[in-house]
Amino acid sequence: MLNETDMRHLRRCVELAEEALNAGDEPFGSVLVDAEGNARAEDRNRVADGDRTQHPEFALARWAASHMTPEERAGATVYTSGEHCPMCSAAHAWVGLARIVYVSSTAQLTQWLNDLGVPPGPVAALPVNTIAPDVMVEGPVPELAEEVRALHVRLHTGT
Incomplete structure (x- = not known):
């Protein structure tokens, strides 16, 4: 069950995703939080320059x-x-981070992109626990997922 601290950090992720989109990038944002609930680092997607590995989760x-x-x-x-x-899931597990909380799932994103006619990428769209089975995962978060979907629609349609 997510609490208000979780929701505050997830809202910041959505803000970072919008910041990425406004900078001409794909709308993804992430925040790394310590056990006391303090944000230690944050980042947004930075793949627009052509380096498709510049995901915020990997950077964190x-x-x-x-x-x-x-x-x-x-x-x-x-x-x-x-x-x-999958790349970010592996990095998360390899460095020993504990928990992932996400707004929208891989399945949701795959469906949204399919609905928009966006062809699949070169890497299989797999859930975190398929790649990193011992990582604690929570999500999706329906009350914020529509905001994330709208960012992806804006990216791919310009509206």
């Missing part, structure tokens, strides 16, 4: 590996506007 996993102890990582949560892709 690298940041955590460099700036947090293994014990701190084991108590941390990554909040994100969209469920991690």
Whole structure:
């Protein structure tokens, strides 16, 4: 069950996703939060320059590996506007981050993009626990998912 702290961090993820879209990028945003509920780092998608690995979840996993102890990582949560892709799921698990909370699921995003006629990407759209079975995952969050869907519609239709 998500609490108000969870919702506050998820709202920030949606803001970061919109910031990414406004900067000409794909709408994804993420926040890394320690066990005490403090935001330690945040990022947004940065793939518009052609480097398709510049996902915020991957950046936060690298940041955590460099700036947090293994014990701190084991108590941390990554909040994100969209469920991690396989690359980001693996990075999350490899650095030992504990929990992922996402607004919209991989299944939702896949359906939205299909409805918009967007062809699938080169990597299979798989849920986090298919890649990282021991990572605690919560989501989707229906009360925010429509905002994320609207960002993807705007990206692909301009409206």
